[in-house]
Amino acid sequence: MIYRELSHYLKERYGTRVQRVSISYFRTCPNRDGTAGFGGCTFCEETGSGFGNKFRNLDVRAQILEGMKIARQKYKAEKFMAYFQSFTNTYGPLEELEKVYNEALVEGVVALDISTRPDAFSEEIAVLLKKISDERHVDIFIEFGLESINENTLSYVNRGHSVGEFIDAVLRAKRYNFEVIAHVILDLPTDTIEDEIGCAKILSALRVNGVKMHSLYIVKGTKMGIDYLEGRLKPFGADEYIKRARAFLSYLDPSIVIHRIISTPPQNALYSIGLTYTDAKKLIEEEMMKNSEYQGVKFDYLNGGNWRKKFVERRNSDGLRSDGQRIG
Numbered sequence: 001m002i003y004r005e006l007s008h009y010l011k012e013r014y015g016t017r018v019q020r021v022s023i024s025y026f027r028t029c030p031n032r033d034g035t036a037g038f039g040g041c042t043f044c045e046e047t048g049s050g051f052g053n054k055f056r057n058l059d060v061r062a063q064i065l066e067g068m069k070i071a072r073q074k075y076k077a078e079k080f081m082a083y084f085q086s087f088t089n090t091y092g093p094l095e096e097l098e099k100v101y102n103e104a105l106v107e108g109v110v111a112l113d114i115s116t117r118p119d120a121f122s123e124e125i126a127v128l129l130k131k132i133s134d135e136r137h138v139d140i141f142i143e144f145g146l147e148s149i150n151e152n153t154l155s156y157v158n159r160g161h162s163v164g165e166f167i168d169a170v171l172r173a174k175r176y177n178f179e180v181i182a183h184v185i186l187d188l189p190t191d192t193i194e195d196e197i198g199c200a201k202i203l204s205a206l207r208v209n210g211v212k213m214h215s216l217y218i219v220k221g222t223k224m225g226i227d228y229l230e231g232r233l234k235p236f237g238a239d240e241y242i243k244r245a246r247a248f249l250s251y252l253d254p255s256i257v258i259h260r261i262i263s264t265p266p267q268n269a270l271y272s273i274g275l276t277y278t279d280a281k282k283l284i285e286e287e288m289m290k291n292s293e294y295q296g297v298k299f300d301y302l303n304g305g306n307w308r309k310k311f312v313e314r315r316n317s318d319g320l321r322s323d324g325q326r327i328g
């Protein structure tokens with residue numbers, strides 16, 4: 001296997017196919033209502049990434065039941081994750097959060113999967129999620145949007161938080177043993193390939209459990225859409241995305257689960273890398289295979305990587321122990 005795929009991981013963990021069912025409930029985020037900023041991230045479309053959920057106007061219970069019905073028919077799924085996807089899904093009073101999360105927990109749901117911003121995940125929310133997890137016997141997956149580790153890029157996309165808030169949120173969620181997933185966009189126009197490699201290293205050092213790799217897409221009505229139409233923004237294209245995805249995966253801890261390998265843009269996107277999910281996956285895998293690459297092939301930099309190379313691995317390969325004595 002070239003990289004650790006989510007479907008395999010879920011099957012190992014739950015013993016059967018597990019399907020995410022999207023739920024839309026929250027309608028804003030701190031980067032739109034003025035708490036962190038106005039106008040939102042420059043790439044964010046009006047549904048806050050919830051365009052794929054056709055049941056988004058139903059109540060939470062109805063959305064999960066409808067979604068599960070379809071997933072049963074289409075994928076023969078038996079277990080489900082209640083996936084709070086659009087906008088910032090921890091951005092509400094604690095009582096409301098508790099009520100809404102519990103509404104999604106029907107028979108067959110094995111995990112709550114909550115997508116949020118790192119600056120909207122407090123200790124109180126972690127305590128609430130732990131309580132729900134214990135009472136309702138469900139796992140907690142928490143997805144934090146990071147997008148880039150480059151502070152200039154975070155500012156360029158008007159993200160409204162820095163890398164510091166992301167690190168704080170990850171460390172907090174890890175203390176509660178939640179499954180932590182980071183979202184990254186690997187081809188933001190102000191990022192270089194070195195930023196993506198640095199991102200893989202930081203996520204590995206933080207021991208996140210999963211990563212959603214996104215390719216940039218641009219939709220009408222966004223700041224990026226205007227810049228793109230007026231020629232101020234030139235996206236990199238598919239080849240560069242594939243190059244960056246290979247580099248990112250090569251440096252990423254091989255135990256981290258890959259939840260996505262590209263974005264799935266809406267049909268009316270002004271720009272996307274122009275590949276289907278299946279084609280992009282195939283291309284990335286083929287290129288990696290051709291170049292003897294796989295997830296973690298360059299994951300040798302933590303735990304005193306260079307000290308280890310000089311004083312442990314070389315001695316082992318010379319048949320010497322780390323104390324200089326010959327082995328055997």
Ligand code: SF4
Nearest residue numbers: 029040041044048087
């Ligand atoms: S991407 Fe998330 S944080 Fe940014 S504006 Fe959209 S909903 Fe808000």
